[in-house]
Amino acid sequence: MKKITELNAFLITNDALKETLENIGWKAFISEIKRGFEQSALGQVVVPAKVYVDTGVSDMRCMPAYLPRYNPKYCGVKIVSVAPANKKLGLPTVLGEYLLRDAETQQLVAIMQAEEMTAYRTGAATGVATEALSRTDSKTLGIIGTGKQAYYQAKAILTVRDSIDTIKVFNRSEQRARTFSAKYEPEFGVDIAVVNLEDALDSDIVTTVTPATEPFIYSEQIKQGMHLNGVGADTKTKIEFDPEVLKTARIFIDDFSQCVHSGEIYRGLEKGIVAKGDLISLGDVLLGKAEGRTSKDDITFFKSTGVAFQDLITAILVFEGMSENKTK
Numbered sequence: 001m002k003k004i005t006e007l008n009a010f011l012i013t014n015d016a017l018k019e020t021l022e023n024i025g026w027k028a029f030i031s032e033i034k035r036g037f038e039q040s041a042l043g044q045v046v047v048p049a050k051v052y053v054d055t056g057v058s059d060m061r062c063m064p065a066y067l068p069r070y071n072p073k074y075c076g077v078k079i080v081s082v083a084p085a086n087k088k089l090g091l092p093t094v095l096g097e098y099l100l101r102d103a104e105t106q107q108l109v110a111i112m113q114a115e116e117m118t119a120y121r122t123g124a125a126t127g128v129a130t131e132a133l134s135r136t137d138s139k140t141l142g143i144i145g146t147g148k149q150a151y152y153q154a155k156a157i158l159t160v161r162d163s164i165d166t167i168k169v170f171n172r173s174e175q176r177a178r179t180f181s182a183k184y185e186p187e188f189g190v191d192i193a194v195v196n197l198e199d200a201l202d203s204d205i206v207t208t209v210t211p212a213t214e215p216f217i218y219s220e221q222i223k224q225g226m227h228l229n230g231v232g233a234d235t236k237t238k239i240e241f242d243p244e245v246l247k248t249a250r251i252f253i254d255d256f257s258q259c260v261h262s263g264e265i266y267r268g269l270e271k272g273i274v275a276k277g278d279l280i281s282l283g284d285v286l287l288g289k290a291e292g293r294t295s296k297d298d299i300t301f302f303k304s305t306g307v308a309f310q311d312l313i314t315a316i317l318v319f320e321g322m323s324e325n326k327t328k
Contacts, residue, residue: 001110001322009108012318014116020321021120021314026127026159032317033124034286035070036309037254041283044069047308049257052235058083059235065308066103071316076100078114078311084211093211094118094148100315110319114311117318121310123152125254126207126229129302131160132285133252133292134205134227139165142203144217144240145210145232146171146180153207153231158188161205167192170200208232208240215242215264222248224297231304233263241301243268249301252280252292258305265303 002011021029039045046066053060059082066075080096087093096114101107141157141164143150150169158164167190171177174194181192193199200206201221207229208217222228222245233239241264253259256279260269268274282302284290293300 007108010110012110012112014113017318018116020318030124030127032313033310034128036313037283038286039069040309041281041287045309063308065312067312074100074316075103076312076315098315117314119152121314123156125304126153127156127160129282130157133300138163138204140203142168142200142206144170144200144208146176149209165190168195168200168203170197212240213237215239217241219244226299228301234305236261236266239263243273246274249299251278252282252302254304255307259303262305
């Protein structure tokens with residue numbers, strides 16, 4: 001944590017943030033994100049609507065938040081951009097910064113690189129949903145897409161479902177899937193099989209993390225008892241699951257205002273396949289105000305769009321964790 005004298009604030013890099021979160025541990029981190037979902041469902045968070053700026057080839061999003069019940073000392077905003085064409089340039093496709101401020105004086109406290117923040121909190125949100133909605137006897141995890149986020153999805157899901165003994169990965173580039181398997185199988189301690197799409201979907205839990213703009217998963221490929229995490233399609237123009245999949249699933253969301261403008265749910269509402277009343281808040285499930293999985297045969301679908309409270313919780317944990325270590 002480096003002090004920027006001119007700004008009287010600290011600079012926290014991706015590497016420093018990652019090290020701090022690894023010290024906190026996935027189980028504890030997921031628990032903190034779960035608290036955020038619960039407080040959000042109780043109306044105890046201040047999270048204005050996400051602002052999108054679309055350039056045609058990339059987009060920028062601004063995500064402010066204040067969590068008076070979680071920690072009233074801080075507020076903050078994340079500026080995150082997605083530039084898919086960066087992959088061809090050898091550059092990150094997701095870039096961002098987080099500005100953490102003193103909630104009373106509005107003095108800048110820290111500037112954080114936000115790529116690792118986004119990756120960790122997105123994985124943790126899936127962990128919260130998977131723990132609440134998937135079958136406790138789940139043995140297989142299918143991951144579709146093996147970009148950066150796939151690792152964090154797997155780590156979080158393995159944390160909450162230690163019954164999993166096999167991960168099936170699919171990527172349009174088989175070589176990338178094989179690289180993922182070879183790199184992470186020793187760390188995860190489970191078999192990581194490189195498979196085709198059909199075999200990846202033949203899993204108890206399936207997580208999709210692709211930038212697809214046309215659906216590639218259809219209702220006939222979905223079996224009873226599955227839990228699905230739709231993570232990649234977080235804007236109107238992206239979609240992974242055909243909206244018909246939602247007809248047979250119980251649909252759970254992270255944020256109502258964002259989900260109705262994102263991926264499968266946006267298209268499903270537009271076509272009249274689903275109604276807004278079909279959307280169930282994950283936070284309400286965690287609080288016992290709504291039912292989650294009602295039977296072993298339920299198909300549960302979690303739509304993840306990424307909510308600003310998740311970023312602020314991450315920023316607070318990292319800043320206070322690093323400050324505590326600095327004083328030891």
